[in-house]
Amino acid sequence: MTAEELWKKSGLTGEYEAWGFGDDELTELVSSGKKTATSSAYACYEAEEEDLPEVGETSILLDDNDDAICIMRTTKVYTVPFKDVSAEHAAKEGEGDLSLDYWKEVHKEFFTEELEEIGESFSEDMLVVCEEFEVINV
Template sequence: MKEQQMWHEFISAHPEYQNKTYQAWSYGVEPDELARLTIENIKTATASAFEEYALENEALPEEGELNIILDANEEAVCITKTIKVTVIPFIEVSNEHAYKEGEGDRSLHYWRAVHKEFFNQSYTKKGLTFHEHIPVVCEEFEVIYK
């Protein structure tokens, strides 16, 4: 289903959201797998590099924001609502946040390993240098429609 079709179905079922806006996006790595974890309510958080928002002239996520999660084929799989946003140094991301991201064995060790690799590659492409104190945007969300 395309994002606009999902949005129309959603506001038909939940007219209280008809004046809201949304962002549609897919996860940067393994979009199908992470979308599946989101639909199954295993993945209830995500993280992104703070500095990349400024480079891409993009606003930070905000509490109450709605997102349509897309798979690798840009098909809409669910709608989430952001419930918490914090910006903290990479090295201070908690066990709890790593668990909520729902990936791998859900440990902080796993989270740090895969995110260090992801952020390092992303930073290198953009001419930035990754270090363990980069600010990270930690976002928590709930699925409100699927």
């Protein structure tokens, strides 16, 4: 199903953004309800001159084949230094053993690669955009 088809089926109105994690394992965690949060490097928003997510925004999550999987609504957005991301947020991301140590390990690697693409370096003090969301059942 395409994003447009899912949006029409939902009966929701307004604007939405369709996007994917680029990793079907993360997509499955969202659709199963295990993943209710995500995070990204603040520097990437700045480099791409992109607005931060906002509470109430809706989006359609796509899998690696660009098929629409579910509709998500942002429920909370905040920015903290990497070193201050909480164990609660790490668990809400639904990955690995749900621990903060696991989250830091995989996100340090991910952010390092992502930041290199924009000429930036990873730092424990770098800002992380933490976003929480809910899946809207259709």
